[in-house]
Each structure stands twice: as C-alpha cells, then as structure tokens.
Amino acid sequence: MKQKMMCCAALLPLLTTSLAFAQDQEHGGHHHSESMEPMDHGQHQAQPGTVPADGHQGHQGHRNPYSTASLHNAPNQPDHVMDHEVLLTKVTIDQLEAREHQGSALEGSLWFGGDFNKLWLKTEIEREEGETTNSELQALYSRAVAPYWDFQAGVRHDFKLEGGDSKSWATIGFNGLAPYFFEVDSALFIGEDGDSALRLEAEYELLFTQQWILSPEIEMNFYGQNDPESHTGSGLSDIEAGLRLRYEFTPQFAPYFGVHYEKKFGNTADFVRTEGEATSETTWVIGLYTWF
Amino acid sequence: MNNSRKSSQLALPSLSRRRFVTGMAAGATLLGAPVASSASAQRNNPTPQPLRGNHFDLQVNYLPVNFTGRERTAVAVNGSLPGPVLRWKEGDTVTLNVTNHLAHDTSIHWHGIILPSNMDGVPGLSFNGIRPGETFKYQFQVNQSGTYWYHSHSDFQEQIGHYGAIVIDPAEPDPVAFDRDYVVLLSDWSDDSPHDIYAKLKKEGHYFNRRRRTAGDLWQEIRQKGVAQTWRDREMWNEMRMSDRDISDVTGYTYTYLMNGQTPDANWTALFKRGEKIRLRFINGSAMSIFDIRIPGLKMTVVASDGQNIEPVSVDEFRIGVAETYDVVVEPADDRAYTLFAQTIDRSGYACGTLTPHQELRAEVPSMDYAPVLTHRDMGMGHSGHDMGGMSDMDHSGHDMGNMDGMDHSGHDMGDMQGMDHSSHDMSGMQGMDHSSHNMGSMSGMDHSQHTGHQMPGRTSGLGRAGFGSNAPVQHYPSEYGPGVDMRAQMPANGLHDPGIGLRGHQSRYGRRVLTYADIRNLTPTIDRREPEREIQLHLTGNMERYMWSMDGIKFSDAEPLMLKYGERVRVTLVNDTMMTHPIHLHGMWSELETGDPEYIPRKHTVIAQPGSTISYLVTADAYGRWAYHCHLLYHMPGMFREVRVV
Numbered sequence: 001m002k003q004k005m006m007c008c009a010a011l012l013p014l015l016t017t018s019l020a021f022a023q024d025q026e027h028g029g030h031h032h033s034e035s036m037e038p039m040d041h042g043q044h045q046a047q048p049g050t051v052p053a054d055g056h057q058g059h060q061g062h063r064n065p066y067s068t069a070s071l072h073n074a075p076n077q078p079d080h081v082m083d084h085e086v087l088l089t090k091v092t093i094d095q096l097e098a099r100e101h102q103g104s105a106l107e108g109s110l111w112f113g114g115d116f117n118k119l120w121l122k123t124e125i126e127r128e129e130g131e132t133t134n135s136e137l138q139a140l141y142s143r144a145v146a147p148y149w150d151f152q153a154g155v156r157h158d159f160k161l162e163g164g165d166s167k168s169w170a171t172i173g174f175n176g177l178a179p180y181f182f183e184v185d186s187a188l189f190i191g192e193d194g195d196s197a198l199r200l201e202a203e204y205e206l207l208f209t210q211q212w213i214l215s216p217e218i219e220m221n222f223y224g225q226n227d228p229e230s231h232t233g234s235g236l237s238d239i240e241a242g243l244r245l246r247y248e249f250t251p252q253f254a255p256y257f258g259v260h261y262e263k264k265f266g267n268t269a270d271f272v273r274t275e276g277e278a279t280s281e282t283t284w285v286i287g288l289y290t291w292f
Numbered sequence: 293m294n295n296s297r298k299s300s301q302l303a304l305p306s307l308s309r310r311r312f313v314t315g316m317a318a319g320a321t322l323l324g325a326p327v328a329s330s331a332s333a334q335r336n337n338p339t340p341q342p343l344r345g346n347h348f349d350l351q352v353n354y355l356p357v358n359f360t361g362r363e364r365t366a367v368a369v370n371g372s373l374p375g376p377v378l379r380w381k382e383g384d385t386v387t388l389n390v391t392n393h394l395a396h397d398t399s400i401h402w403h404g405i406i407l408p409s410n411m412d413g414v415p416g417l418s419f420n421g422i423r424p425g426e427t428f429k430y431q432f433q434v435n436q437s438g439t440y441w442y443h444s445h446s447d448f449q450e451q452i453g454h455y456g457a458i459v460i461d462p463a464e465p466d467p468v469a470f471d472r473d474y475v476v477l478l479s480d481w482s483d484d485s486p487h488d489i490y491a492k493l494k495k496e497g498h499y500f501n502r503r504r505r506t507a508g509d510l511w512q513e514i515r516q517k518g519v520a521q522t523w524r525d526r527e528m529w530n531e532m533r534m535s536d537r538d539i540s541d542v543t544g545y546t547y548t549y550l551m552n553g554q555t556p557d558a559n560w561t562a563l564f565k566r567g568e569k570i571r572l573r574f575i576n577g578s579a580m581s582i583f584d585i586r587i588p589g590l591k592m593t594v595v596a597s598d599g600q601n602i603e604p605v606s607v608d609e610f611r612i613g614v615a616e617t618y619d620v621v622v623e624p625a626d627d628r629a630y631t632l633f634a635q636t637i638d639r640s641g642y643a644c645g646t647l648t649p650h651q652e653l654r655a656e657v658p659s660m661d662y663a664p665v666l667t668h669r670d671m672g673m674g675h676s677g678h679d680m681g682g683m684s685d686m687d688h689s690g691h692d693m694g695n696m697d698g699m700d701h702s703g704h705d706m707g708d709m710q711g712m713d714h715s716s717h718d719m720s721g722m723q724g725m726d727h728s729s730h731n732m733g734s735m736s737g738m739d740h741s742q743h744t745g746h747q748m749p750g751r752t753s754g755l756g757r758a759g760f761g762s763n764a765p766v767q768h769y770p771s772e773y774g775p776g777v778d779m780r781a782q783m784p785a786n787g788l789h790d791p792g793i794g795l796r797g798h799q800s801r802y803g804r805r806v807l808t809y810a811d812i813r814n815l816t817p818t819i820d821r822r823e824p825e826r827e828i829q830l831h832l833t834g835n836m837e838r839y840m841w842s843m844d845g846i847k848f849s850d851a852e853p854l855m856l857k858y859g860e861r862v863r864v865t866l867v868n869d870t871m872m873t874h875p876i877h878l879h880g881m882w883s884e885l886e887t888g889d890p891e892y893i894p895r896k897h898t899v900i901a902q903p904g905s906t907i908s909y910l911v912t913a914d915a916y917g918r919w920a921y922h923c924h925l926l927y928h929m930p931g932m933f934r935e936v937r938v939v
Contacts, residue, residue: 085849086930090495115840115847116775144775147835148533177837180530207506251499291495 085114090291095244097287099260103128105285111142118142120152120175135159138171138187149176156189164229168192173199181205196224197232211248215256217241226267231275233267246289254289337553338372339560340456340477344379346386350400352422352444353393355453359481359548359555366453367394367444373553374477374577375442375456382437382463388430390422397421400430401445402458403615403877404599404897407432409917412879414445417918417935421446437462438599439573439617440897441477448486450926451579455479459573460599467815468595470571470621474562478574478612478634478643480547480581490927493541493839500543502640503663504535528668532779534871536666538836539793541872541927542580544641549581551634551643556657560645566627570647571595573619576612579926582637582873582900584611584795585618586804587630587647588658592620594807598896601815610807611637611792613875613900615924622647629655637794637873639663661802664794670871672781672904755863758823759890761786761908762865767829772845772869776931778835780869787905788887792873809885809900809907813892820912821890824863828854831867832874832901832923832932841923841931848933854921856913856938865908868901874928875900878936880919884910898924913938 095107103126110121120142126134140154153172160166173187182202189197203217219240223232244258263280264272272279337357355368369375380386392398399421401413411432415421422428437460444454457475482489492499513522529536554560564570572592576583586592586609594605596619604621612618612634624630629648636642639660646654756763768780791798791806798804834841843851856862864883866876875898876883882895886908893910901907915938922933 086490086494088491088494115838144838147775147778148837149775177533179533181533207504208508209506210502210504251496 087112087114092291094289095242095285095287096290097256097260097285099128099285100283101128102130103283105260105287113142116144118150120154132161135161140171142175145174146176148178149174152187156187158230167195167230169195169197178202195227198222213246213248213254215242215244215246215258217244223268228271231268231271233269233271235266237266237268238262238264242285244285244287244289252291255287256289257284257286259283260285337558339553340372340374340376340475341370342377342379342459343370346380346384348378348386348388350375350388350390351393352390352398352400352454357453357481359550360483362483364483367398367449368453369400369442369456373453373550374479375454377457377459377475378442380434380458380460382434382460385431385433389427390430391427392422392424395424397423397446398444398449398454399428399446400442400454401879402430402440402442404440404617405432405434405458406436406880406882406915409880409915409919412919414879414920417920434460436460436599437466438596438601439475439575439619440599441575441577441615441617443577445920448490448579448926450577451480451482451486451489453481455577457573457575457577467601468571468619468621469569471568472564473571473573475552475573475575476560476632476645477552477577478581478583479550479553479576480542480578481550482542482546482548484546486579486926489542489546493927497541497836497839498535498538500541500545501535501538502543502545503537503539503638505537528671528673532671534671534778534836537663538666538871539638539664540580540582540636540640541839541925543638544636547581547636547641549583549634549636549641549643551632551645554645556642556644559654561651562632562645562647563651564624564647564649566624566649569621569623571619571621572632573617574612575617576614578614580614582611582613582875583634583643584609584637584661585632585634586610587622587632588655589626589628590622590624590630590647592622594811595619595621597812597894598898600895602894603813603815603892605807605811606805607807607811608804609795609798611795611900613873613898613924614926615875615877615898616896616900624649629653631655631657633658635660637664637792639794661794666793666871666903669785670793670903670905671779672784672869755824755827756908757890758821758861758863758910759818759886759893760888761788761886762827762829762863762906764827764829764865766867766906768831768869769844772831772833774845776835776838776840776842776847777833777845777869778837779871780831780833781867781904784867784869784904784906785902787868787900787902787907790902790905792900792902810887812885812887812894813889814894815892817891818884818893820861820884820910822861824861824910826860827863827865829865829867830854830934831869832876834870834872834928834932836870836872839927841928843932843934847931848922848935851934853918853935853937856911856936858913858916858938860913862911862913863908864911865906866899866901867906868903871903872925872928873900873903874932875924876922877924878911878919878921880915880917880936880938881911881913884912886910 089110089112091108091110093106093108095105098104105127106123106125108123111118113119120140122138122140124134124136125132136156136158138154138156140152142150142152145151152175156169156171158167169189169191171187171189173185175185178184182204185201187199189199199219199221201217201219203215206214208214221237223234223237226233239262241261242258244256246254246256248254259282261282269279337359350369352367352369353371355366355371355373357364357366357373366373390400397415399413399415410418411430412418413430440458440460442456442458443450457477459475498504510522513525517525548555551560574585591606591608592610594602594607594610596602598617610618624647627649629646632645632647634643639662642660644657648654754763766781766784772780789808789810790796791808795806798806831844833843833845840847868874877898883897883899884893885896885899887894896909899907899909917938919936919938920933921936922929
C-alpha cells in the first residue's frame with residue numbers, strides 16, 4: 001500500500017509535465033518533437049546540405065533575401081499549402097453489442113489531434129439484466145513516443161452506480177501495436193484515496209478473407225486493495241475474453257457475432273459469491289464495429 | 293525527318309477531333325451492349341483538346357464528371373479531364389493566363405520545365421498561389437522539347453482532375469522519326485474526396501489494401517514449407533509489424549484508372565495505319581498510382597524519358613512512376629488492334645485503351661499479372677553484396693507460391709508466352725535461399741559502414757566518379773530515430789538495375805524485356821562533365837502505421853531548406869528507408885541519373901527510389917531561387933518534401 005502511494009506521488013509530476021509539454025507542442029514546436037525520445041542524439045548534427053537552425057526563416061515568409069528578391073511575385077504569404085499538420089478526429093465504436101440475459105455493452109474511443117499529440121476519450125459501459133454494472137470515461141493526453149507506441153496520461157471517472165460511489169482515478173499507460181500485430185492497451189490507475197488498479201488489454205485480428213475477420217481479445221484487471229463497495233479484491237480480479245467474428249461491409253462498418261466470457265478471481269470472486277452471483281459467465285453477443 | 297514532324301503537326305488536330313468522335317461512338321456502342329448498366333453513365337466525359345501557339349488562356353473550374361455511375365465534381369482546366377494538351381515550340385516565349393474560378397486557391401506547376409522559380413507555380417515557394425477570381429500570368433521562354441505535363445500544386449487538386457499534358461516540338465529536326473503521335477496520360481480517379489482518402493489513411497493505414505494476408509494464405513504456406521519455415525519467413529514481418537503485401541497506399545478499391553480521362557470501359561481509342569511509326573507519349577498524371585505498361589504483341593522502342601531523348605531501347609514492358617513520362621515508338625506490322633495496357637504496381641486495377649486500324653476493332657484485354665510480395669531486399673535487408681544483374685532476374689515472388697495458385701494465366705497473350713514452361717518455377721531452388729536468417733536482432737548490431745562501395749568501379753573511398761553513383765557509406769541520422777520512422781534500410785541495394793517489385797524475373801517468367809534505369813543513356817553527350825563537389829545523402833523515411841512521411845526523419849514543416857550554391861555540381865543519393873516505391877521530383881533543375889555512363893547521363897525530373905534501395909543522381913545548381921523537392925505520391929507530399937534553395 002505504501003509502495004502504491006509512493007508510486008502515485010512519483011507519477012504526478014510526470015503527468016503535469018507531459019500535459020504542459022502538450023501545450024508547448026501545439027504550434028511551432030518544431031525540432032523539439034523528438035527531444036523526449038530516448039533515442040534522440042541531437043538531430044541538428046549531420047544533416048548535410050541544410051542550413052543551420054536560423055529561426056525557420058524559410059517559412060516565415062518574408063521576402064527571400066537571395067536572388068529571387070527582384071522577382072515581381074515572390075511569395076510573401078507565410079502559409080504554404082503543405083506545411084501545416086492536419087488535425088483529425090476519429091471515433092471508434094469497438095463494441096456496441098447486445099448480450100444474452102438482457103445484457104449490453106458499449107466500448108469506444110475518440111481521438112483528436114495530429115501525428116504526435118492527441119486527446120483521447122475512452123468509454124466502457126456494461127449492462128446486465130437491465131442494470132448498468134459498469135460505466136467509465138477516460139480523458140487522456142496521448143503522445144507518440146515510439147514508432148508503434150503512444151504514451152497516455154489523464155483521468156478516469158467511474159460513474160456512480162446503484163449501491164456504489166463515483167470514483168476518479170489518475171491514469172498512465174501505453175497504447176500501441178506490439179510485435180506480431182497485437183494491439184495492446186495498458187493502464188495504471190491511481191484513485192483519489194490512494195487505491196490502485198492495473199488493466200491490460202490485447203487484441204488480435206485473424207483474416208479469413210478480406211471481409212470475414214475473427215478478433216480474439218482479452219482484458220485483465222488487477223487491484224491493489226480490497227474494496228467491498230465496488231466488489232473488487234486485491235490481486236487479479238477478473239478476466240474478460242472475447243471472440244468476435246465480423247463481416248466488413250466496408251472497413252468502417254462491420255456487424256459481428258461472437259462469444260464473451262468473464263471470470264472473477266480471488267477476493268473479487270468472494271465478494272461476488274457473497275452476493276449470490278456466479279463468478280464466471282459465458283454469453284453470446286451480437287453487435288456492430290464501426291469507425292468514422 | 294523534318295517531313296515526319298510536319299506530318300505529325302498537321303495530323304494532330306484532325307486526329308484529335310476524330311478521337312473525340314470515337315469516344316462518343318464508343319460510349320454509344322456500350323450503351324447498346326447488354327452489359328451497359330454502369331457504362332451508361334460514362335459517355336460524356338469530354339476528352340482533352342490540343343491547344344497550340346504561344347499564348348494560352350486557361351480556366352480552372354469545377355467540372356461535373358461521372359466515371360463510376362455516380363456524379364462527382366472534378367476540378368479541371370478548360371472543361372476537360374485531363375486539361376487541354378498544350379503544344380509549345382522550343383525557343384518560343386509562352387504566355388499562360390490562368391484564371392481561378394474555384395472557391396479555393398489554385399496554381400499550375402509546369403512539371404519538368406526549366407524556368408525561373410517565380411514561374412514554377414508552387415504556392416509558398418514560387419508565388420502566393422492564385423486566389424479565387426484572380427488571373428495569374430505565367431510567362432517564360434521554352435528552352436527544351438519533349439513530353440511533359442502540368443498540374444495543380446495546391447491542396448490535393450491533382451487528385452480531382454487538375455492536370456494535363458505538355459508537348460514541346462523541338463526547334464531542330466526531331467531525332468525521333470514518327471508518323472503520328474498520341475499523348476497517353478494515365479491517372480487515377482476516386483469518387484471519394486482526396487481529404488477523405490487522406491483521413492482514412494491516417495486513421496487506418498491499410499484501409500485500401502484488399503490483399504492482406506489471410507488464414508488461407510498462412511495455411512497454404514504451412515502446407516508447402518512446413519510450420520517451422522513458415523514461422524521463420526513470417527518472423528521479420530511480424531516483428532516489424534509490417535505487411536509484405538503493402539504495395540500501394542491507395543488502390544483499385546477506390547480508384548478507377550483512366551487513360552486520357554477514359555475508364556477501361558469507355559476505352560480510349562487511337563487510330564493507325566499499318567506500317568506507320570506511332571509515337572506514344574506516356575505521362576503518369578496519377579496522384580498515387582505507379583503503372584506497368586505493355587502492349588501485347590508490340591515491341592516498344594523507348595526514345596525519351598522525362599521529355600529528354602535517350603538512346604533507343606527496345607522493351608516489352610516498362611514501369612512509369614507518378615509524374616514520369618516516357619515516349620515510345622511502336623510499328624504495328626499487322627492490320628489488327630492492340631491493347632495499351634497499364635496495370636498498377638499492386639495489380640489492383642488497370643487503365644487501358646486501344647490502338648487500332650478501325651474504330652470497331654478491339655483487342656483482347658490481358659488479365660493482370662501476379663501481385664507482388666515484398667522481400668527482405670525491399671526492406672533494405674541484404675543481398676546488396678550480390679551481383680545486381682543476377683538479382684533482377686531472381687524470382688522473388690516464388691516465396692509466395694500459394695498466391696500463384698489462384699492466378700489466371702489464360703488471359704495472357706500466348707504470343708509472348710510461347711516456349712515458356714510455367715512448371716519450371718523451381719520451388720526447391722527457392723527454398724534453398726534462406727532469407728529468413730536475416731533477423732532484426734542480429735542486424736542491429738552490424739557495422740553499417742562496411743556495406744558500401746561494393747560495386748562501384750574506380751575509387752573505393754571519397755566521392756564516386758560522376759556517372760557511376762555513390763561510394764559513400766549509408767549513414768542513418770539521429771533524426772531518423774523517432775516515432776515518425778518505422779524502419780531504416782540496413783543494407784540497401786542499389787536500385788539502378790532493379791526493374792522494381794512485380795517486374796523482376798519477367799524475362800524468364802513471361803519472356804518480356806523490362807526497362808530498368810540502367811538501360812537509359814542520354815541521346816546526346818553529357819553537358820556538365822564536372823565531377824560532383826559534394827554529396828547529399830537524403831533518406832526517405834516514414835511510418836506506415838501512423839501514415840507519416842518525411843526525409844531524414846524530419847517532415848517538411850520542421851525542416852530547414854536544403855542549400856545549394858549557385859553553379860555547384862552535387863550528387864544526391866536517395867536512401868529509401870521505407871518499403872514503398874517513391875517517385876522523387878526536383879523542381880527547377882535536372883536530376884541527372886547516374887546509370888553507369890558518364891558520357892551520356894540521362895536527365896530526369898522524377899526519379900523512382902525503389903523500396904529499401906539507393907539511387908544517385910547529379911544536380912547542377914544552375915537556377916537561383918526556392919524550389920520544391922518532394923515525393924510525387926500526393927499523400928506523401930505533406931511530409932516527404934523539402935525546400936531546395938539555390939543561392
């Protein structure tokens with residue numbers, strides 16, 4: 001427990017610096033974008049043929065001090081068509097599905113931003129037998145730190161549910177593509193009261209054809225403490241696994257069906273048993289994957 | 293000689309009128325045909341008209357088009373897609389008043405034309421662009437001849453129709469004899485807006501790749517090679533998180549490929565009389581599509597590359613990168629029709645047309661060749677020490693024979709195929725080549741400086757001699773190590789002798805001779821015979837997953853200009869640290885491709901850098917000013933772009 005607290009304290013400055021860095025990055029932060037990387041060895045050296053750093057005069061647009069100055073139409077506009085980053089928004093509905101036993105689930109994300117810096121929102125809502133059992137939203141700053149990896153930091157909020165309290169967490173993690181094409185999302189959560197949690201998710205895609213795609217996935221949740229209110233116990237708390245077969249009418253629109261499996265472990269399982277509920281469950285699902 | 297030129301000049305206007313009528317007739321025929329469901333809409337896309345003289349008024353405006361059965365709005369010059377063929381005369385001063393009728397800025401860049409930098413038409417570098425409602429007057433002297441083209445350098449307008457051909461008649465008698473000539477401008481059309489295409493690529497890099505590896509492919513490989521070998525073969529790709537089937541970013545999944553603005557169904561048609569010499573001026577005006585061109589049944593004599601006359605080379609097939617031009621002469625001996633067949637590098641589609649003695653006569657359209665699969669070589673991972681001539685004949689695609697099983701050979705022109713035994717592709721021989729031993733772990737520990745200078749005659753250190761390419765070691769700059777770069781070629785091969793992915797081994801496979809850059813010699817002697825004073829090694833870099841492109845790991849907006857001293861002779865060596873084929877275009881000055889003969893160095897404006905390979909050319913910095921230097925794949929341009937400043 002004490003260890004977790006220290007961990008939390010150590011993370012806070014990191015979080016704030018990275019967010020401040022994000023602001024710094026939005027405009028004109030050129031050349032420093034790599035300076036966070038461990039691999040950076042000072043990129044201004046060894047660029048043959050380039051001019052030394054000169055305050056970026058080439059694109060500031062004042063008249064070329066060189067021989068074209070005499071030309072009647074030399075450009076004086078600062079804006080070059082190709083020199084600004086396109087900011088995009090992607091909304092992904094990974095799972096919007098109906099489950100057996102009056103269950104349903106929504107898992108999705110939204111990102112906004114450019115190549116290196118993005119704002120992410122992630123949400124997970126689950127309902128069972130007509131009751132919402134889980135409802136959370138994460139807001140994260142995301143920064144590209146390696147060719148396939150983003151570092152993500154921000155906050156998570158668990159909405160108040162029947163019989164429980166709402167809860168906020170600070171979160172950091174890595175999101176990206178691991179070797180062998182595993183999509184991985186990992187996050188460490190530190191709660192207001194010092195609680196801690198860890199979540200690991202991995203997903204794979206197996207193409208039967210260009211349109212029939214089987215997607216196995218697994219999610220594991222760990223907690224640093226027992227919390228009877230939220231029915232979570234320390235250690236490995238639960239595993240969710242899914243196997244969904246989708247048909248891509250287009251890459252952006254793909255209904256699926258599949259099977260969803262959940263199992264609770266350790267103290268979490270005990271809490272659930274006390275409530276008289278099952279510790280594991282397998283349900284058929286049918287749903288939609290889409291992005292835009 | 294003079295005669296033939298004259299006849300072509302006389303013939304062209306009347307021919308083009310006839311061509312226009314032909315296009316209409318073809319549409320009408322298709323309307324009457326039973327399978328005309330989607331073709332019905334394609335009839336009225338107007339064909340380009342030639343304009344000649346030295347004063348031109350060009351109107352950039354919206355144009356309703358219909359290539360797929362759906363109405364779309366293109367941006368076009370003078371109401372046709374492509375725009376009019378501009379016919380200039382070497383030595384003339386041309387005046388072009390370009391009026392912008394769009395709601396957005398526009399521009400015209402005269403691709404491959406040597407002119408003052410303020411006439412080059414690049415917003416932000418040459419001028420401010422042309423505002424809505426404004427007219428910009430371009431005026432410059434034409435000091436060259438040959439086949440070129442023009443296109444917008446604003447936004448993504450190139451994708452939606454803003455391009456056209458330029459043909460410059462030489463002041464002196466043309467060394468190329470021909471009875472007629474035709475412009476054959478290839479392009480790619482999508483019903484999606486270019487911004488949508490770009491956004492899709494940014495959000496999901498493999499969006500348009502409909503040839504991704506499937507479980508079935510894996511099963512085929514396991515059956516052929518066993519689990520262990522398959523695992524080893526897949527290992528590098530899995531480790532690197534890359535697909536060996538990622539050939540084109542944007543494919544036939546969204547593109548309809550056009551020949552002179554006509555879809556394959558509409559079938560652009562050109563007429564000839566038996567015995568005539570026909571000069572075909574191929575221009576690749578695509579946004580993203582590299583084409584492989586052949587005319588089954590006809591040998592093509594390549595007489596010019598990027599507008600410049602070259603020593604004639606007889607080939608059966610050649611690759612044309614985006615923005616390149618090639619002139620070929622064909623001499624059909626028979627009274628039959630021929631298909632001009634331009635399949636894309638990834639074989640996801642084709643543009644085609646017909647060369648025929650009679651309008652009604654059509655030739656069979658061949659089926660596309662096998663789709664290529666990338667190899668270790670294309671990742672810059674080896675074999676560079678081997679003899680390159682041998683390399684180009686190797687059948688790399690043999691690694692994926694599972695893919696071959698599904699091939700339809702029946703459509704190929706059997707004339708070309710005669711004597712070929714398909715069964716002779718010896719799998720056991722291929723298996724003997726162990727590509728899998730190149731593993732990333734061991735590669736990273738290698739001393740890169742050793743893998744250099746392995747094939748250049750002459751000096752072994754310092755700058756290689758003019759005409760022979762680089763001797764310098766390949767070095768990766770610190771800026772190449774960041775989130776924006778997903779690979780660095782560790783042992784890049786020289787791309788000079790490589791016909792390119794999908795064209796290797798076509799001599800043994802199909803009996804087709806394929807043009808390589810090594811075949812190209814300028815027709816007239818090298819003008820600037822100086823040795824290069826220095827060498828610039830420029831790395832083409834990117835991250836496919838994030839869809840980011842850059843040079844030396846630095847994207848355009850973050851980069852300093854590349855400085856050249858007026859009058860200097862420099863060598864540029866491109867190191868392609870990606871697995872894509874990039875056509876690199878330098879504005880304002882020639883890229884003098886070092887093809888092994890210093891006496892006859894060909895001059896190009898756009899040079900293909902093969903995947904994981906190097907290519908070298910010389911540049912004489914004889915044009916003051918600010919110039920664009922970039923990959924001509926439209927959606928790579930925002931990053932893989934440099935300003936070159938000659939001072």
